[in-house]
Amino acid sequence: MFETKGRTLLAKRKTLGPIKTRRTKKIRKMEGTLERHSLLQFGQLSKLSFDNRPSSNVASSAFQGLLDSDSSELRNQLGSVDSDTNCGEKDFILSQDFFCTPDYITPDNQNLMNGLDISKDQSPCPRSPVKLNTVKSKRCRQESFTLNHSNSTWSLKHRVDEQENDDIDTDEVMGDRLQANQTERTGYVSQAAVALRCRAMPPPCLKNPYVINQSETATDPFGHQRSKCASFLPASTSGDGLSRYLTDFHEIQQTGAGHFSRVFKVLKRIDCCLYAVKHSTRKLYLDSERRKAMMEVQALAALGFHENVVGYYSSWFENEKLYIQLELCDHSLSALPKKASLKVSEREILVIMHQIAKALHFVHEKGIAHLDVKPDNIYIKNGVCKLGDFGCATRLDKSLPVEEGDARYMPQEILNEDYEHLDKVDIFSLFAFFLVCCHGCPSIGTFKTEILTCFLKQTMMERASFF
């Protein structure tokens, strides 16, 4: 087992190649080579410690197992340190890689007795192996993560050159090279490394496809440094494991549910105001799923404020779900029939129509089509109508994919995938909604909607292009 491990590590060491730092050069000028010196020292030390190993030490006994099974070969290697052939191999065997500790070589001319007397100690304090975790080390590793795979070799070389100029400890370079090498070979980046990278380089500001004339550099100043394969949308935001939803909000009750989400009435702890928080019912594991869900948020954000559009505050990913903090409304129009006390008069229907028409005018002016206008997506707050659920919103210029909403409110053209006049689709849906109101007045119910859908199919669908 040890022999196999030894070979693996040997290969690893060999792939690294020589590290040329000023310190290494300096060391090489010393009488003989430090490498050879240290090999001798370690050889003696190793022989000594093999003979005096503590029986309780598991690592030592395992090592002794290796020694027993392969002692002659190992002792031959240790004994022939004068030979320059196989020097790299011996160097490896005696290095701390094998002992699972960082390289740390005691200078051969160090006077140990001086170390006991502080006043006499004029020699510079040797750098601790703990240095591997210093800020400089971390910074170098972050740099290696920022570059993509093809650049990593260059980055490695570049970093080593920098280290040489800065006269930084060989151990640091070695640690970084090992780390980078490990990442290159396995493709694995630890959570800690990701967290570290996020601290150095914040996640990008995504381009909002609903905002016209948005400059690329303004949204992601680090764009040129990012790996193209890196995921742009984090599945969860808080690296500390705490739920932002539970930390920031006190959940009061569920106010509604759609096909893809649930909506809760919540109290925000910091400002003590009520909001609605909508979150997806399904976990969004794929980047593409998260991007799609994000479109609702991006549309709302691009729209900005309008009194007849549901207000948007913030959004975040948590536990592979998208959370959206919205203006809290009292209920949706489709909930009216269930509330017996609420009767909608003809005049009120006209008011609703007028308010939603204003909302659509505002939305269309921003170059966006809603594509899902229906009673479930019109909310009432203090007697004011608000258009909500922008989950199907797209751009009027057809630069984004079209996903039509509820087929009962869609014109024939959309069902036939003719997306030439997307703004008119919203007007058609509003008119269908108006007919629902009139037909079902004073109540607006799903049953009545279905009756109207039949009516629409028979009469209006053929004439949908009359707009």
Ligand SMILES: Nc1ncnc2c1ncn2[C@@H]1O[C@H](COP(=O)(O)OP(=O)(O)OP(=O)(O)O)[C@@H](O)[C@H]1O
């Ligand atoms: N801001 C809000 N305030 C109060 N209730 C809301 C709010 N937003 C949504 N709701 C309630 O939650 C229900 C579902 O919301 P929404 O339509 O946005 O979810 P959805 O999953 O996208 O729906 P759909 O099934 O239409 O795709 C709404 O019909 C409404 O009753």
Ligand SMILES: [Mg+2]
């Ligand atoms: Mg909805």
